[in-house]
Amino acid sequence: MSRLDITIKYKDKSFERSLTSSDTVHNIIYQIVRDQKLPEYEDGKAVTYGLYIRDNKGEESLDNDLQIGERCRSGDILYLADKNNLWWNNSNDTRQVPLPPSPLPTLEPREKYGCRLHIHNGKTLALERSESVLINRSFILSNLFEGGRMRIKLGLDDTIRRVSRDKHCRIYAQGDLWYVKAYRTVYVDSRQYGDHQVVPLPRKATLLIGEHGWPIEVELFPV
Numbered sequence: 001m002s003r004l005d006i007t008i009k010y011k012d013k014s015f016e017r018s019l020t021s022s023d024t025v026h027n028i029i030y031q032i033v034r035d036q037k038l039p040e041y042e043d044g045k046a047v048t049y050g051l052y053i054r055d056n057k058g059e060e061s062l063d064n065d066l067q068i069g070e071r072c073r074s075g076d077i078l079y080l081a082d083k084n085n086l087w088w089n090n091s092n093d094t095r096q097v098p099l100p101p102s103p104l105p106t107l108e109p110r111e112k113y114g115c116r117l118h119i120h121n122g123k124t125l126a127l128e129r130s131e132s133v134l135i136n137r138s139f140i141l142s143n144l145f146e147g148g149r150m151r152i153k154l155g156l157d158d159t160i161r162r163v164s165r166d167k168h169c170r171i172y173a174q175g176d177l178w179y180v181k182a183y184r185t186v187y188v189d190s191r192q193y194g195d196h197q198v199v200p201l202p203r204k205a206t207l208l209i210g211e212h213g214w215p216i217e218v219e220l221f222p223v
Helices: 025-035 137-142 146-153
Strands: 003-010 013-020 049-055 058-061 077-082 113-119 124-127 132-135 169-174 177-182 186-188 191-193 197-200 204-209 214-222
Touching (some): 113 169, 177 186
Antiparallel strands (some): 003 013, 049 058, 113 124, 169 177, 204 214
């Protein structure tokens, strides 16, 4: 698995990213929007972000399902923009702002990922891509070490009460990505989700199952 050092430009901002060749465009956009706290709505309308590249054929929008190594190589410059309102078309000058050319890409092999769940005070579970797991209170209790269960019995840890007895969230693979579907409140790296929202998982993330809930560390690994 190779790494790509990519520059991503958004308006007057520039972000340096070290990516794996199998990172998808969708996941890259999601992480940048999250990390940089970019607006998800403008003028009451949802922003649909896209990544663009320049080559010898001109400007190209990268497909969300594309693995970045299939189209880019280290040193490339990509441009993040609202697909419905390209910022380089909004200069005070009436002429379109030109985008500098990027080098021609080299192809990288596609890779798939499994998913490890490191449960706080409990086991580490490795999921195959064909597996999914429903997380609820009984799932966490059944995968705790004896010391973790004893702390709960003695009333030393009431965090488990914040986890639903029914279905709280589900982790599963689809296409090239892993996702968490949040039936109840779930935090992914401190960002809150719920009401059946579906969120792609980054290579590493901390999940909190419930408000101030049970921590689970997620780690994606190549298979």
